[in-house]
Amino acid sequence: MADMVVTENLSRNFSGFRAVDGLSITVEEGDCFGFIGPNGAGKTTTLRMLATILKPTGGRALVGGLNVSTNARKVRRLIGYMPDVFGVYEDMLVHEYLSFFSAAYGIVGKERLRAIEMVLDLTGLHEKRNAGCKALSRGMTQRLSLARVLLHDPKLLLLDEPASGLDPRARIEFKELVLALKKLGKTLIISSHILSELGEMCNSMAIIERSRLIYCGPVEGATRQVSAQGRIVKLMIQPDPEAGRTAADALELVRGLPFVEAVRQGDREKELAVRIKPEFADIWQLNHELVSRGYKVESMAEEVVRLEDVFLQLTKGVVQ
Ligand SMILES: Nc1ncnc2c1ncn2[C@@H]1O[C@H](COP(=O)(O)OP(=O)(O)OP(=O)(O)O)[C@@H](O)[C@H]1O
Numbered sequence: 001m002a003d004m005v006v007t008e009n010l011s012r013n014f015s016g017f018r019a020v021d022g023l024s025i026t027v028e029e030g031d032c033f034g035f036i037g038p039n040g041a042g043k044t045t046t047l048r049m050l051a052t053i054l055k056p057t058g059g060r061a062l063v064g065g066l067n068v069s070t071n072a073r074k075v076r077r078l079i080g081y082m083p084d085v086f087g088v089y090e091d092m093l094v095h096e097y098l099s100f101f102s103a104a105y106g107i108v109g110k111e112r113l114r115a116i117e118m119v120l121d122l123t124g125l126h127e128k129r130n131a132g133c134k135a136l137s138r139g140m141t142q143r144l145s146l147a148r149v150l151l152h153d154p155k156l157l158l159l160d161e162p163a164s165g166l167d168p169r170a171r172i173e174f175k176e177l178v179l180a181l182k183k184l185g186k187t188l189i190i191s192s193h194i195l196s197e198l199g200e201m202c203n204s205m206a207i208i209e210r211s212r213l214i215y216c217g218p219v220e221g222a223t224r225q226v227s228a229q230g231r232i233v234k235l236m237i238q239p240d241p242e243a244g245r246t247a248a249d250a251l252e253l254v255r256g257l258p259f260v261e262a263v264r265q266g267d268r269e270k271e272l273a274v275r276i277k278p279e280f281a282d283i284w285q286l287n288h289e290l291v292s293r294g295y296k297v298e299s300m301a302e303e304v305v306r307l308e309d310v311f312l313q314l315t316k317g318v319v320q
């Protein structure tokens with residue numbers, strides 16, 4: 001896959017303050033790339049530089065192989081940038097709004113009508129074409145913002161906090177929309193401070209905090225980095241005290257196994273939470289060891305590492 005976005009030491013100063021500090025990331029064509037960081041981390045500043053709205057003060061950024069500083073016009077044709085705030089065109093009707101931006105993109109005549117139909121289809125806004133922009137709900141407004149940046153059929157979408165302020169249903173609909181865009185072959189960069197939301201949609205991500213990059217790579221890579229400290233397996237056993245197999249016995253047995261780092265009792269007496277040594281891959285060995293000693297294992301499941309935990313772990317200690 002070709003690189004869609006490459007930044008090398010990308011930086012931006014605002015009168016001495018470094019809003020983005022030496023950011024080096026790669027986004028491949030077709031990626032759905034999560035750009036994650038807390039408030040003030042530098043997400044919007046980075047996206048604005050990629051969108052050619054803001055000039056980098058250090059390093060460089062390439063979009064589709066083109067330098068955003070020296071080839072801004074060409075880069076703009078490749079991208080659709082959806083800012084985190086809606087523009088001030090509230091007196092227009094939805095179709096007027098889209099027509100206005102088509103004109104701004106230089107899309108004319110039949111091509112304009114076709115483009116507007118296409119984005120109304122994609123974003124499910126057909127019914128609202130004659131509604132006033134002002135009358136739209138937050139979710140609909142987000143869709144309209146997205147429709148606007150899709151008019152010129154860009155290859156790369158830069159979406160700044162697109163799901164913020166949406167209710168759960170609108171979030172699900174937004175996720176579906178992102179999947180549809182992925183299927184069309186678009187590359188997406190989506191910023192958010194809500195990790196779980198992006199985990200399901202994105203295949204790769206960058207985590208930034210206080211202007212600096214903390215992680216860049218596959219989503220699973222970040223979770224693996226955290227779970228490298230040892231995976232947790234939760235077991236439910238069926239004790240049989242008469243046969244000398246109590247929950248406490250099971251706990252002692254598990255504690256003595258060579259691939260077990262630590263074990264503790266879970267919320268219920270017959271539940272065990274076992275931390276497996278990082279280098280040990282076959283967690284089913286645990287089941288085998290218990291069963292071969294006569295224990296009944298009711299259930300066994302590896303604890304899924306939550307993205308929120310990954311974020312907390314990765315950013316730990318970096319906070320100034
Ligand atoms: N035009 C500007 N002038 C001065 N400082 C700025 C400017 N734009 C951004 N900053 C500062 O740069 C830092 C990064 O801001 P940025 O908006 O990129 O963060 P963010 O990650 O998008 O945060 P949020 O989640 O709140 O949207 C902040 O400390 C902000 O105050």
Ligand SMILES: [Mg+2]
Pocket residue numbers: 043044045084160
């Ligand atoms: Mg922002």
